[in-house]
Amino acid sequence: MDRLIxxxxxxxxxxxxxxxxxxxxxxxxxxxxxxxxxxxTTHGVIVLxxxxxxxxxxxxxMESTGVYWKPVYYLLEDRFECWLLNAQHMxxxxxxxTDVADAAWIAxxxxxxxxxxxxVPPKPIRELRxxxxxxxxxxxxxxxxxxxxxxxxxxxxxxLTSVATDVLGVSSRAMLAALVGGERDPGVLAGLAKGRLxxxxxxxxxxxxxxxxxxxxxxVSELLAHIDYIEEAIERVxxxxxxQMAPFARxxxxxxxxxxxxxxxxxxxxxxxxxxxSRFASSAHLASxxxxxxxxxxxxxxxxxxxxxxxxxxxxxxxxxxxxxxSRTKDTYLSAQFxxxxxxxxxxxxxxxxxxxxxxxxxxxxxILDRHQGYEELGADYFTRRENTEVHRDRLVRQLQRLxxxxxxxxxx
Numbered sequence: 001m002d003r004l005i006x007x008x009x010x011x012x013x014x015x016x017x018x019x020x021x022x023x024x025x026x027x028x029x030x031x032x033x034x035x036x037x038x039x040x041t042t043h044g045v046i047v048l049x050x051x052x053x054x055x056x057x058x059x060x061x062m063e064s065t066g067v068y069w070k071p072v073y074y075l076l077e078d079r080f081e082c083w084l085l086n087a088q089h090m091x092x093x094x095x096x097x098t099d100v101a102d103a104a105w106i107a108x109x110x111x112x113x114x115x116x117x118x119x120v121p122p123k124p125i126r127e128l129r130x131x132x133x134x135x136x137x138x139x140x141x142x143x144x145x146x147x148x149x150x151x152x153x154x155x156x157x158x159x160l161t162s163v164a165t166d167v168l169g170v171s172s173r174a175m176l177a178a179l180v181g182g183e184r185d186p187g188v189l190a191g192l193a194k195g196r197l198x199x200x201x202x203x204x205x206x207x208x209x210x211x212x213x214x215x216x217x218x219x220v221s222e223l224l225a226h227i228d229y230i231e232e233a234i235e236r237v238x239x240x241x242x243x244q245m246a247p248f249a250r251x252x253x254x255x256x257x258x259x260x261x262x263x264x265x266x267x268x269x270x271x272x273x274x275x276x277x278s279r280f281a282s283s284a285h286l287a288s289x290x291x292x293x294x295x296x297x298x299x300x301x302x303x304x305x306x307x308x309x310x311x312x313x314x315x316x317x318x319x320x321x322x323x324x325x326x327s328r329t330k331d332t333y334l335s336a337q338f339x340x341x342x343x344x345x346x347x348x349x350x351x352x353x354x355x356x357x358x359x360x361x362x363x364x365x366x367x368i369l370d371r372h373q374g375y376e377e378l379g380a381d382y383f384t385r386r387e388n389t390e391v392h393r394d395r396l397v398r399q400l401q402r403l404x405x406x407x408x409x410x411x412x413x
Contacts, residue, residue, distance in 0.1 A: 004113035009052055010106025011062040012099045013069050016040060020048055021103035023111050024055050033107070035100050040068065045075045052080065061110035063087050063102075064118060073120065083110065083117035090115060119289060121274045128244055128271035133314050135237045136268075142230045149223045157210030163203045168227065171197045179212055180221045241267055251275045254368050257375040258361060259334050260326025268318040269365050276369075283366040290315050292359045319358035326357055333378040334360065340383055 012019040019037050026032040034055075038048040052060065060076055061083040062069050073082050090109060109115045121129065146168060150161050158179070164172045174192040183189060190204035197204070245252060248270050255266035273286065280286040287293040291311020327338035334357055341353035364375060379385075384392065397407045 005059050005111050007056045008059045008061065008107055008110045009057045010103045010108070010110060011060060011072065012102040012106065013040065013062055013065050013072055014099070015068055018044075018048070018072060019099040019103040020052070021100070021107045022052065022055050022057055023107045024057070033104065035103060037099075040072060042071070042075065045072055048072075049076055049079050052076075059083065059110060061085050061106050061115065061117075063090060063106060074123075082120075083115070084120050085109075085115050086118055119279055124244070124247075125271060125274045128241065128267075129314075131237055131241045131244065132268050132271040135234060135241065136314060136317070138230055138234045138237065142227060142234070145223055145227050145230065149220065149227070152216055152219045152223065156212045156216040158212060159207035159210075160204075163200050163207045164197060169197075170194055173224075175208065176220060176224060180217055180224070182217075184212065245270065248275055250372075251369060254372065254374050255365055258322075258326075258364055258368070259329045259332045259375075259377075260322040260324075261361065261365075262322075262325075265318050265322045268314065272312055272315040272318070273365070273369075277366055280366070283363040286366050287359055287362055290319075290362060292316065292319060292355065292362050315362075316358070319361055320354055322361055323354045323357035326361065327354070331380040333380065333382050336380040336383055 007022075007024045009020055009022045011021075016039065017037055018040055019035060021033060021035045023031055023033050036051065038044045038051075057080060059081045062072065062085065064084050064087060069084060073084060076082050085106065090106060120126075150167055153160055153167070160172060160175065161167050166172060167176075171193045174194075175189050178189055178192060186205040186208040189208045190201050193201065193204055245267055251270055252263060252266045255261055255269055256263055261269075273280075273290070277286070280289065284293070289311065292315075323334075323338070326332065326334040329335045337360060338353045338357050341356050342349035345352040367373075368375060393409075397409070400407050
């Protein structure tokens with residue numbers, strides 16, 4: 001087997017310790033292999049780096065084990081070429097599962113070029129990832145607290161959510177603050193409504209009559225305080241994201257031209273895939289890395305489930321939300337694609353169409369970032385224009401005939 005890397009090392013990383021195996025040329029020919037164990041503290045990784053440098057190691061490979069690889073990778077990347085390796089690509093021979101064997105196996109795979117490195121973004125993009133992902137966690141936590149608030153109100157017999165669209169809107173917050181303050185008169189509470197909600201005063205009076213007790217008062221007070229804190233935290237994190245996104249303002253502006261993609265989605269795209277598309281050979285490679293394309297599962301001429309494989313859940317969530325927004329746009333290529341795929345896929349059409357449109361959004365983002373050009377709308381009639389006119393006409397006629405109609409065609413003047 002050809003040897004591609006002369007001096008390399010493999011790391012088997014755990015929470016407290018890591019095992020390192022080096023493979024370097026031996027004097028007089030052959031290969032020298034040596035294994036040592038190090039702590040994963042900063043000092044331990046620095047000692048590891050010195051040991052690797054003393055043997056002239058140029059490339060270090062390590063398995064992506066949870067988050068334990070991150071501090072090791074970040075401390076070594078300035079001194080060596082580091083490869084983060086997919087665990088699914090490195091299955092060892094059964095019965096040889098030890099830390100030493102794993103480290104040696106990783107070193108051998110790297111030495112002979114049998115594995116490919118995973119995409120690890122540069123430091124500025126990694127920092128943006130941490131911020132946008134934490135903001136997503138805060139948004140989801142706010143949604144959970146809002147649901148808890150609704151359950152407490154239901155338990156108290158307060159049917160505010162049956163009348164008001166937003167339980168955290170200006171009118172609803174004023175009513176909840178009055179409830180916490182001790183007000184129980186439904187008429188007084190309903191009188192706090194503002195804007196269009198005042199047209200529903202009779203329904204509000206009926207909905208606000210309940211049995212709001214002392215424990216409900218405590219729970220609602222704590223939930224509202226927690227929601228306020230989360231919203232303030234979201235605002236602070238968003239301000240920091242906006243500050244660190246300043247160098248990518250042009251890319252954000254270009255991505256914002258895609259239907260269904262707003263500024264926050266564009267920020268997630270930059271944080272997850274970065275602005276440099278040269279790291280991906282093509283848009284298809286990017287879609288495969290993100291897990292936003294169908295799988296290929298064929299054996300003996302039989303095609304099995306082609307469900308998408310696992311990718312970045314943060315990127316997938318942003319793309320799915322953007323796809324759902326794009327499907328509701330008017331007279332756009334993406335909305336036409338969604339309607340076409342949903343109709344063709346049958347019972348599971350909605351989910352499949354959303355993922356397919358999400359894939360299209362990712363491909364569009366790739367080309368926008370690669371060419372530095374804004375989105376060009378193809379139009380809702382793109383698929384109709386692409387088809388043969390006669391074939392499309394005959395299909396429509398057959399559909400009407402199956403519904404029991406007799407069709408007679410006349411050319412328009």
